[in-house]
Amino acid sequence: MHGTLSLAKYSLGVGDRFAHQAKPQLQACRMAAEQGVEVIPVWNKSNREHTLIGSTPADTRAAADEAVRELGWSKPYYVDADHINLGTVDKFVEACDFFTIDVADLIGRPCAAAALQAFVKAHPELRGELRIPGVARRFDIGQEFLAQVANKYLAAVEEAGRIYRRLEAKKGKGQFITEVSMDETDSPQTPAELLIILVAVAAEGIPIQTIAPKFTGRFDKGVDYAGDLAKFTEEFANDVAVIAFAVRNYGMSGNLKLSVHSGSDKFSLYGPIHRILEKFDAGVHLKTAGTTWLEELIGLAEAGGEGLDLAKEVYAEAYAQREDLCAPYAAVINIDPARLPAPQWVARWSSEQFVSALRHDPNCPAYNPSFRQLLHVGFKVAARMGNRYLRLLSVMETTIAKNVTANLFDRHLKPLFIGE
Numbered sequence: 001m002h003g004t005l006s007l008a009k010y011s012l013g014v015g016d017r018f019a020h021q022a023k024p025q026l027q028a029c030r031m032a033a034e035q036g037v038e039v040i041p042v043w044n045k046s047n048r049e050h051t052l053i054g055s056t057p058a059d060t061r062a063a064a065d066e067a068v069r070e071l072g073w074s075k076p077y078y079v080d081a082d083h084i085n086l087g088t089v090d091k092f093v094e095a096c097d098f099f100t101i102d103v104a105d106l107i108g109r110p111c112a113a114a115a116l117q118a119f120v121k122a123h124p125e126l127r128g129e130l131r132i133p134g135v136a137r138r139f140d141i142g143q144e145f146l147a148q149v150a151n152k153y154l155a156a157v158e159e160a161g162r163i164y165r166r167l168e169a170k171k172g173k174g175q176f177i178t179e180v181s182m183d184e185t186d187s188p189q190t191p192a193e194l195l196i197i198l199v200a201v202a203a204e205g206i207p208i209q210t211i212a213p214k215f216t217g218r219f220d221k222g223v224d225y226a227g228d229l230a231k232f233t234e235e236f237a238n239d240v241a242v243i244a245f246a247v248r249n250y251g252m253s254g255n256l257k258l259s260v261h262s263g264s265d266k267f268s269l270y271g272p273i274h275r276i277l278e279k280f281d282a283g284v285h286l287k288t289a290g291t292t293w294l295e296e297l298i299g300l301a302e303a304g305g306e307g308l309d310l311a312k313e314v315y316a317e318a319y320a321q322r323e324d325l326c327a328p329y330a331a332v333i334n335i336d337p338a339r340l341p342a343p344q345w346v347a348r349w350s351s352e353q354f355v356s357a358l359r360h361d362p363n364c365p366a367y368n369p370s371f372r373q374l375l376h377v378g379f380k381v382a383a384r385m386g387n388r389y390l391r392l393l394s395v396m397e398t399t400i401a402k403n404v405t406a407n408l409f410d411r412h413l414k415p416l417f418i419g420e
């Protein structure tokens with residue numbers, strides 16, 4: 001048994017569909033460390049993803065442990081049971097030491113009247129004009145708003161408490177990191193709502209170190225942010241201020257920070273977030289998982305020969321099955337069918353053509369966000385190819401690793417944590 005696990009200020013949630021890229025992912029964190037910025041890697045994978053691929057949490061753990069050993073990484077690292085609930089948590093208990101408790105499904109489910117009354121009564125300090133240091137406008141939380149927000153979220157927070165306590169009983173207090181996520185829901189939470197949620201989480205006794213609200217705007221898979229950047233920036237800054245306030249006033253973990261479930265590659269947010277973190281001396285956890293799978297495809301395509309052929313085959317299959325592949329992600333993808341090149345056309349592409357359509361370089365005229373998003377959700381096709389796909393990952397390891405590391409370091413770590 002070691003002491004209480006405490007997540008560092010900066011951390012990066014990486015994902016690896018086929019458990020082959022842990023090393024090049026960790027290498028990106030090592031490069032940040034060489035520049036004097038500690039970014040702690042967290043390998044996250046959801047139950048849905050494990051099910052689609054046929055992998056287990058133990059596979060993720062083994063890949064992470066091996067990468068850490070081989071690169072001689074001496075700082076902490078974690079394996080995150082991403083988006084678990086009471087029904088799915090058990091199979092993650094052993095392999096994971098980070099748990100993202102997803103209670104979004106319970107948002108809006110009314111809670112018991114007695115619990116609601118008790119909560120409102122216990123928190124008279126929230127009512128009326130509330131000054132949060134760092135927030136320009138005062139919150140004006142009336143009795144009615146407080147009751148309405150509590151009624152919307154209390155049942156979800158109570159469920160998070162049940163899941164947390166089950167984990168605590170199995171793993172021991174302080175032996176894992178707890179995140180609560182509410183991002184997979186319809187409407188974003190305002191900073192005032194976030195404050196009420198945090199107060200409820202504190203009252204429920206869940207020692208969260210990260211919280212993932214839903215932010216304003218679209219966080220589509222694998223492409224940049226779409227929304228009102230100024231509005232996001234203000235909301236994010238206010239959320240950071242609210243968290244600092246909750247830490248001071250409600251005894252929450254001193255390292256509590258926002259977790260951004262980015263859906264990968266929200267490049268235009270990194271600069272504004274970096275400046276806010278500097279201003280508030282705050283930390284952040286960034287989940288950008290799916291980006292790595294696309295770098296695998298880029299690496300295969302760039303290597304040419306069989307690699308390029310296989311990447312084209314993945315696209316052709318994904319194109320043929322696009323309706324099925326897209327259905328589970330309907331709310332978080334935005335594909336323009338008219339922009340999807342016909343597979344017969346792609347079949348004639350060179351490595352460079354395939355790579356430049358797929359690689360997320362917003363300044364490249366050949367970059368095609370629809371092509372990219374379809375492939376983002378197309379990992380199931382590669383999963384079905386089984387060893388035919390996995391073998392080429394090994395054969396073309398060098399080209400792939402180079403892309404995985406450069407993508408994470410240059411396009412994510414640098415702008416967000418280092419500030420370049």
Ligand SMILES: [Zn+2]
Binds near residue numbers: 083181183212261
């Ligand atoms: Zn999420």
